[in-house]
Amino acid sequence: MDYPFYIPFNFTTIAANSLANTEVVIPHDTLIHGMTTFVASFSATSPYRILFSDRYGAWSLSDEEISYFIFQSNAEKAWYLPSPLYIKKNTILNCRFNNQSSGTPTVQVCPFGVAYPQGTHDPGRRPFIYSFFFNLGYPDPTLSSATITGYNVSMSIPIGKPPLEWDFELTTVMFDYQTLAGSSLVAGFYQVEIYDRITKKVLFNVPCNHIHVTGGYVDNVLTANGLSAAGLNANNTWQHVLPTPVTFRKGSQLGCRAYQAPGFAASSYLESNYLNRTVNLALLGNQIYG
Amino acid sequence: MPDVYSTDLQGYYTYPLQLVLAATLNAEVSGGIQIQQGYDFEVWQIQFISTGIFSIIWGTTNVNFMSGFVRAANILGTGIFPHPLPYKPVFPRGSTIAVRVRNDAAPANTVDLAFEGRFIKS
Numbered sequence: 001m002d003y004p005f006y007i008p009f010n011f012t013t014i015a016a017n018s019l020a021n022t023e024v025v026i027p028h029d030t031l032i033h034g035m036t037t038f039v040a041s042f043s044a045t046s047p048y049r050i051l052f053s054d055r056y057g058a059w060s061l062s063d064e065e066i067s068y069f070i071f072q073s074n075a076e077k078a079w080y081l082p083s084p085l086y087i088k089k090n091t092i093l094n095c096r097f098n099n100q101s102s103g104t105p106t107v108q109v110c111p112f113g114v115a116y117p118q119g120t121h122d123p124g125r126r127p128f129i130y131s132f133f134f135n136l137g138y139p140d141p142t143l144s145s146a147t148i149t150g151y152n153v154s155m156s157i158p159i160g161k162p163p164l165e166w167d168f169e170l171t172t173v174m175f176d177y178q179t180l181a182g183s184s185l186v187a188g189f190y191q192v193e194i195y196d197r198i199t200k201k202v203l204f205n206v207p208c209n210h211i212h213v214t215g216g217y218v219d220n221v222l223t224a225n226g227l228s229a230a231g232l233n234a235n236n237t238w239q240h241v242l243p244t245p246v247t248f249r250k251g252s253q254l255g256c257r258a259y260q261a262p263g264f265a266a267s268s269y270l271e272s273n274y275l276n277r278t279v280n281l282a283l284l285g286n287q288i289y290g
Numbered sequence: 291m292p293d294v295y296s297t298d299l300q301g302y303y304t305y306p307l308q309l310v311l312a313a314t315l316n317a318e319v320s321g322g323i324q325i326q327q328g329y330d331f332e333v334w335q336i337q338f339i340s341t342g343i344f345s346i347i348w349g350t351t352n353v354n355f356m357s358g359f360v361r362a363a364n365i366l367g368t369g370i371f372p373h374p375l376p377y378k379p380v381f382p383r384g385s386t387i388a389v390r391v392r393n394d395a396a397p398a399n400t401v402d403l404a405f406e407g408r409f410i411k412s
Contacts, residue, residue: 003349004375006356006365024357033376038361040343074363076371110364114377115355 005030005115009095013104014048020097023055030087031117034080037072040106047100050109055092061085062129063161065098067280070131070174081127082171082284084113125286128168132159132281134258158257160197165287168248170203172284173240175258192281197253203246245285256281301408303331309401311344311393322351323387329409332380333387335373337406338366342399345392350385359392366403380410 007030009022049067053060073079087093095109175192193205248254258279305323312319325331336348345359346366356365367373381387393399 001379002377003353003379004355004377006360008356008358008360008364010358027357036364036373038364075365075373076363076367078373108361108364110360112365112376 002114002116002118004112006110006112007093009109009111011097011105011107011109013106014097014099016099016102016104018099020099021094022097023092023094026087026089026091026093028089028115029117030113030115031121032081032085032087032111032113034078034112035071036075036078036110036112037068038074038108038110039072048105048107049098049100051096051098052111053094053096055094059126061127062131062282064131064133065096066129066131066282067133070280070282078112083125083127083286084117084121085127086117086121086123124289125169126289128285128287130161130168130254130283132256132258132283134159134279134281158255161254163251163253164248165250167250167288168254168285169288170246170248170283170285171242173242174282174284175240175279192256192258194283195255196248197255199252247288254283301329301410303407303409305331305387305405307389307403307405309389309391309403311342311391311399311401313396313398315393315396317393318390320388320390322389323405325381325383325385325387327383329411330380330382331407332378332410333375333405333407334378335375335406336366337369337372337404338362338402339368340399340401342397343394344399344401345394347390349388350381351388355379361394362401372406378407
């Protein structure tokens with residue numbers, strides 16, 4: 001009999017700036033559809049990142065860790081994978097929790113799906129996430145209390161990935177930023193460029209607000225970096241689903257860069273400082289085998 | 291294929307369940323909903339309100355639908371933001387939806403659940 005199945009991973013008062021691992025032996029064949037997250041005692045300055053993988057490193061859900069603001073959402077706005085992830089019975093699923101703050105958060109990350117799935121997944125594809133972290137930190141610390149009135153003052157270096165081992169069918173783009181301790185909350189206007197490093201073909205280069213990858217200007221301002229007062233992420237799980245999937249062929253190389261973009265707001269909203277701000281871009285899609 | 295029970299509202303129905311947790315951290319209480327005779331019940335989603343934070347395990351009387359206690363916010367929706375189950379389990383007529391909740395805070399906690407779904411003929 002099929003039935004819904006939830007797999008909680010508990011991280012209780014994880015030590016500051018440390019890694020923790022939690023493992024669950026999956027008791028039966030399971031299809032993971034998405035993920036929810038409960039967070040206690042969380043704030044905008046206590047970020048964390050996670051990485052799901054098989055205990056023995058046979059596979060992982062993403063090529064690098066993904067930031068909390070990419071996946072964190074409670075059941076009301078559950079976060080879904082681009083396609084179901086099949087996990088065989090007795091797999092030891094590992095979740096690595098990277099606490100990047102000086103706090104000790106309590107978090108429960110909970111993949112969910114269907115137990116004993118029957119013929120509902122395509123063995124020729126598996127969901128996968130390419131994760132890019134950009135630091136848009138402005139290099140001049142003397143600006144720590146100034147107001148920057150210009151645009152495009154900050155740009156990341158391009159980041160490239162190794163050649164793809166499999167065809168990658170890109171379906172969804174997610175983007176958001178975090179503000180680490182020591183920096184101000186900033187109304188964010190960002191632009192991302194995604195391209196193939198070999199063919200130089202640019203997939204797109206647009207302000208994030210235009211494609212609703214982030215919660216947008218209003219959300220960022222009103223909810224203080226997308227975090228509600230209760231500590232649960234309110235706006236950071238918008239997914240921009242491409243109108244049609246784009247396939248990057250095996251051997252090609254994904255490249256991305258991010259930068260501060262012209263925005264909708266008056267320049268006075270662009271506060272300083274730009275130190276310590278990190279942008280995470282996640283490219284969600286499917287690896288195609290065969 | 292079961293056909294929809296269509297005498298009213300196409301079989302739509304909601305089973306409520308209230309559980310009261312004692313004023314102790316990690317206090318647990320169990321409850322159940324017995325599906326009425328006549329029709330099987332297919333669960334679509336579960337909504338909740340409560341006076342405090344809690345975790346839940348639910349399933350049949352023999353099978354839990356999770357590998358451990360899950361925080362309510364991770365699995366239960368609310369009236370305006372329901373969380374559709376990834377798979378809609380069907381409970382046979384006369385069977386029981388088994389529920390166990392755990393208090394995740396020290397104060398007493400009243401938990402109200404609503405199992406929303408439909409009756410089906412089998």
